[in-house]
C-alpha cells in the first residue's frame with residue numbers, strides 16, 4: 531500500500547492513496563474541536579494506516595466521522611471509530627446495505643483464489659477475475675463489518691469545530707445517491723468525495739450528467755484554494771474543470787456513437803481516449819458511455835448495474851485499445 535499524509539491548510543489534512551486505482555480512496559481530517567475524519571478507506575489495513583498517519587497530527591481519535599457517500603471504499607473503515615458520531619446524507623444507511631455489502635467483494639476474491647472457481651470465473655466473467663486479481667495485490671476485505679451512520683441530514687449540516695465552520699452540502703445524486711461535499715470556508719478547502727476523480731477515470735453509479743456538471747460548477751463557485759478529491763492527488767479548481775471537460779467530451783462522443791446505432795461497448799472501443807488516456811484506468815470509460823446511453827434511452831438514473839458485466843466490458847475496451855487492463 532502506498533499512502534501518504536499531506537497538509538492541506540492550517541487545520542485540514544488528507545491521506546492519499548497514491549496508486550489511484552479502484553478502491554484507492556482518499557480520507558480527510560479537519561483537526562479542530564475534537565476533529566472530524568472524512569471517509570474511512572476500503573479495508574481495515576488501509577483504515578489502520580490512515581489512523582496512524584493522521585495520528586501524527588491529531589490529539590486523539592476524532593469524535594466525528596463523515597461519509598461522503600455510500601460506496602464501500604469510503605465507509606469500510608467505519609468500525610475502527612468506536613463510539614464516534616458518523617454523519618452522512620439521509621439516504622446513505624439504507625443504500626450502504628445494498629452497495630457496500632462487504633461479503634460480495636470478499637466472495638469475489640475468495641473465488642479468484644480457488645482453482646475451480648477461478649477457471650469458471652475466468653470463462654464466464656474474465657473482467658471480474660481481472661479486477662479480483664488486481665484487488666488482491668493491495669486489499670484484504672476480511673473482518674469488515676458494516677457500521678452505518680448514526681446521524682443523518684437532508685440538505686445541509688453545519689458543524690462548529692471550535693470556531694471553525696464545516697459545511698456538509700448534499701449534492702447527490704451525481705456520482706452516487708448520497709454524494710456530499712465538505713466545505714471549510716475559513717480555510718478555503720473542499721473535500722469533494724467522488725464528485726471529483728483526479729488523474730483517474732471517474733466511475734459513476736447513479737445520477738445524471740447534467741447534475742454532475744452542475745455540482746462541479748458549484749464547487750468552482752465556492753472558489754476553494756485546495757480540493758481534496760475522492761480519488762487522486764490534491765488540486766485547485768482546475769481539478770473540477772478537468773472533470774467537467776472529461777464528462778462533456780464523453781457525453782458528446784457517446785451521443786455521436788448512439789446516433790450511429792453503436793452499442794455502448796462498441797462506442798467505448800471506438801471513442802478516442804484523447805488526453806485522458808494518461809489517466810489511470812482509461813478503459814473505465816465504458817461506465818461513462820453506458821451512463822450517457824442510459825440517458826439517451828430515457829432510462830432511470832438509478833437503474834442497477836450488473837457489476838460482472840461492467841468489469842468484462844472494461845476488460846474488452848482495454849483489449850480493443852491494446853493496453854493492459856486496469857480498474
Ligand SMILES: [Zn+2]
Pocket residue numbers: 555601603604724760761
Ligand atoms: Zn470512491
